[in-house]
Amino acid sequence: MATVQIQPGKMQEAIDICNNSVVPAAKTQKGFQGAYLMTDAGSGKALSITVWESEADMQAGESSGGYYQEQIAKFGGLMAGPPILDHYELSVETSA
Numbered sequence: 001m002a003t004v005q006i007q008p009g010k011m012q013e014a015i016d017i018c019n020n021s022v023v024p025a026a027k028t029q030k031g032f033q034g035a036y037l038m039t040d041a042g043s044g045k046a047l048s049i050t051v052w053e054s055e056a057d058m059q060a061g062e063s064s065g066g067y068y069q070e071q072i073a074k075f076g077g078l079m080a081g082p083p084i085l086d087h088y089e090l091s092v093e094t095s096a
Helices: 011-026 055-062 067-073
Strands: 002-005 032-040 045-052
Touching: 011 032, 011 045, 011 067, 045 055, 055 067
Parallel strands: none
Antiparallel strands: 002 045, 032 045
């Protein structure tokens, strides 16, 4: 899970980058199972949650110079600061 502060007025641009570039790249990664992007345009905060088959698959993407760094670079100056990463285990999943 990554939390990031987006520059004022840049939220839609960040959403477009996620939809058009980050998600397609994620789908090519071993073990990728899904992603969610939650945004609050008023505060400029965005929360990205990705789901991976295993912890090893997730860590492979976060390794130095790996997939994660490539995706963050796509946002360039849209972020007001570096993302804050947290890791959680998926304990319950449901759909309607």
